[in-house]
Amino acid sequence: MKKLLFALVASIFSFSAMAGGHADWFKEAGAPYKGTVLQGVAENTPPGQFAGEVLAKEFEKLTGIKVQLENTSWDQMYDKAIKDMEANSGIYDFVYIEQDIVYDYLNRDFLVNITEGLASNPSLQAPGVSLDDFTTFIDYFKDDTGDVFGVPMEAFIKVYLYRKDLFERADAKAAFRAQYGYGLSPATSFDQYRDNAEFFTHFCAEQGMECWGTTVQGHTGHPASTYEFLESIAPSFGLYNWGVNMDTYQSCVENGGQLNGGRAKAALNFWTQLLPFAPPEALQSTWSEVGSSFAAGRAAQGWVYGENAAWIATDAEKSAVVGNVGVMLPPTAPGVMTQAAAGNGYIGYYDGGAYGIPHSSKNKEATMLWLQFVAMNEHQADWAIAGGRITHKDTYADPKVMAVDEQADGYFTLMRDTGFLYAGAPPFPFHGAGRGAIDPFIYSALAGEMTPEEALDGACQALDTVMADLGYQN
Amino acid sequence: MLSKNKTGWLLLSPTIIILVLAGLVPFFYVLYVGFFQWNPLAVDPSLQFDGFASNYRRLIFDEIFLESIWRSIKFSVVTLSIELTLGFLLALSLLSSFPLKSFFRSVHTLPLVIAPIVVGSIFKLFTVQGLGPLPHILKDYFGYTLNYGLNAEQAFWMIVIMDVWHWTPFVTLTLLAGLSALPQDPYESAKIDGANNFQIFTYITIPMMVPVLIVVIFIRLMDSLKIVDEVWMLTGGGPGYATRFTGIHIWKEVFEKRYYGLGSAMSILYLYITIVICWVLYSVMVARGKNED
Known part of the structure; x- marks a missing residue:
């Protein structure tokens, strides 16, 4: 909590510094949407808490657009977001897209093309915000043509x-x-x-x-x-x-x-x-x-x-x-x-997520502003300190981040220098179904009800059945 | 007369509309979807008709689904038996006077007002290995290791204990209401005839309580057959499949694996099984009641 308060105070200073720069633009751009309430749902992680408790408040102060971010458990986050997008109910204006589910969301056309959205509406393009500032982690949220469908908010x-x-x-x-x-x-x-x-x-x-x-x-x-x-x-x-x-x-x-x-x-x-x-x-x-x-x-x-x-x-x-x-x-x-x-394998998981806009959102333009606010360089350092995440290339060199890096035995440096050895989840549109088929076998192996050999024999058969069922093996 | 009927229908119409929208429409939709293969994660995410009742045919041979039904029935029978026994004993106790009776009744009723998901959280906090007090107490004082993340039997019985803790007060209160309303004449006659307490209980109390018992059994049976929240919170259905009751299984198939068609068929089939169990039970109890009359 103390850390979050510190981050809040630090952010106020950052935003004050920003005031001379892009704050006026956000005020002006947000004016038509003043009073709008943006609803979001995300996993309750330290970075998510920073977004909900610090960034959302600052954004509201600047623009008059209120952001209500529902940080909830991982299961609930998926449940709520997917049900909302499937039913096209428009409850959420932005949702958390975990890296491993993005292929599913893109496959099912749940998300607004942010690149296209900003290009077709230049008045919404915030100065000083560039998708090029992100680390390569943003690539996971692009389609085949390179268009972005999610703005990374955490990566680790x-x-x-x-x-x-x-x-x-x-x-x-x-x-x-x-x-x-x-x-x-x-x-x-x-x-x-x-x-x-x-x-x-x-x-x-x-x-x-x-x-x-x-x-x-x-x-x-x-x-x-x-x-x-x-x-x-x-x-x-x-x-x-x-x-x-x-x-x-x-x-x-x-x-x-x-x-x-x-x-x-x-x-x-x-x-x-x-x-x-x-x-x-x-x-x-x-x-x-x-x-x-x-x-x-x-x-x-x-x-x-x-x-x-x-x-x-x-x-x-x-x-x-x-x-x-x-x-x-x-x-x-x-x-x-x-x-x-050599790029032929990976040693572990490059985890993280992005905020994306469902097609069903009723406030797409105001949400575009919020996502760009989230993407601004100015508050990336405080966010990194509060949540151990880095999504922008320049954040590594920030003096505040470097100080924490020293305390954390070089965690950020390790991430910068060896991040390329890690990879996100495989590009399976059937991610949830496949994993769900494997789950019980892993549980049984852990509980000692099956030997690891039996569990994996069963898991691969279950996974193959799912992939056949869903038409991927043809 | 016609005008009276119209007023009646007018007053009933909001309820009917809600029932149709919230009950019948979803039911028929689920029934309809159950005849299709439908998974939005598939290469072809549209509804695919794969022969009449193909999902139902598949379920008949789905061991995991059938085991989940058997597990749910076993769980319901066990919890219902314990809750009825305990509930009856407590209700009988509450009929008599003893010090702090009102306080006991209030405290005993408290679990009823707690949401199932919170009950699951409370039990998790109490029983989680390493952090909860219960495993420590059991280990330190009784040498017993409680680790339901590892032990399937313990996981099942932990859910039973949780359900009994949560719902016995409901059984007690309902039976207490029934017992309080029983006429006193048969008891007085029995005492004059020299019947002992056990005979009075067996031949007078139980038969007169049958209507109340039927209500309690049906409510609790249907509730326990569709248990989800507490289990979700405490074990998530594990370890392995140990506490994967049918409700949890359907949830995982539908919302994790997105088998909408198959999941709908599971729901319909399980509803059918629940209705059959209740109907058989009802018929047996009513028949026995008539015989005893």
Whole structure:
């Protein structure tokens, strides 16, 4: 909260600075729409909270256009947005488009073409706002012709976080070396990751500390676990695009896919075998609980979404590990890093989302103004600090961001320099249906009801059935 | 007479219009969609007619769907039995006087006013491994590990406990109202004839309470067969399929996987099964009531 207040104050200064520049333009452009209320729905993330609590208020002050942003749970966000767009009811003027669902939305023609909209109405084009200022993350929200359908509001990578205070303890180092025969350090290989996890689980217990060796985003009834497997663990083992053969849309090995292949099985075995070394809440943890568990000091290392990395490392009000957070790339199997660097693979998920305008919006022009306001360079730094996200190229060089970067062990620098090793979700228009088919098998593997091998054999068959059902295999 | 009828229809018309719009139109729409293959994520996102009742044929062989129905029925039978037993005992207790009776009755009724989704949240906060107090207490004092994210049996029974906690007060209050309204003459006659408490309960109270019991059983049966919110919040249907009741299964098929046609057929089929179960139960109870008369 304190951080959000700080961001609010900082933003006021930023906007004051902006006043001499583009504020007048927004005032003038917003005048015809004064009194309009824009309704939006998004996932409740730190960047989303900043947009709703800071940017929306500033935008209203400038233009008289009120923005009511409903930040809700991930499931509810999808449910509400999709139902609204399917029914063409026009409840929402802008919706959050998660990177992995954009292909579905574009395929179903839910979204307004922002490039075209601005080109056809030059009076709505805000000076100083350029879509070229964005990082390449904006490419995920473009169609084949390069037109933009969503304005990125968050982008981050899933990194390896570790507790420096634990890894640097002399007694821990000595005990680790005695037990494993090599030095204790953050993991760069899966064997080392497993050893670290096992070691710290026992070490913490011996020391009477409430901590375990690793996080596991392993909810046995929520897609978060499937996402952790498909988007983080599996790619680091060299399994890309969910193991789907992108030419034939088959995922089983016998049909040319990889979802039940050696890499996938190795990845799922590795991941499920981490459970004894994870906090007891792991099987009920989504991304939010993983962030909270790590912030509470309950894990020595783990894969954590970048939107949580910044506050875990810097916000002493919410995090018990401030000053003790190390950030690195996650471990990868041999060859994966080379493939990723060459553009033939990726090491994890480049996550994020954008705000887009549904065709059903009744206030498209006023929403165009809001989206451009969101895209302005002036408040990107404060937004990055509040939400650990960066969507603009110049934000990395902002002194405020660089100061936080130092506190966060170079998280932003890591994202800038190695972001190209990550990738968004595969371009599947059937994303939700496909993932929904895989979910129960991942849940069962985590709960120990199926072996990883059985689970992946079942998952690939279920996914192939869905892709056949929906007509992709023809 | 004609004018009286017209006034009647006029007064009824808002209700009829609402019922048609909110009940019949969606029902017939779902019935219609259930005859098509329809998934907007498909290469061809339009409604595809794939032979009459092809979705229904597919469902007959859909093990996951059939298991979800069996799971829902099992859940309903278990919760209904516990809630009826507990509710009856509590209602009988509340008939007599004891200290702090009003306070107890008020506290006991509180769960009823809580929304199902909140009930799910409360139970989650209490029972989540590592953070909730219940697993700690069970582990520290009884050596029992509660982890319903891992253990399918525990997940099922946790949902049962949650439902019993939430809805037993409804059963108690309804039965209490019924018990309070029973005539006293049969009891007095039975006592004069020398019947003991158990005989009075079995041969007088229960038969006279049958109409109230039928109402309670039907309301709770239909409610428990369509349980979604609490389960959604507590387990999300997991681990695996352990708490994937039919309501949750339909939700996942329709809103996650977007199988609108198949999901509609599931809804219709499940509605049909619910009606059949209720009808059979009703027939049995009415027949037994008549025999006892």
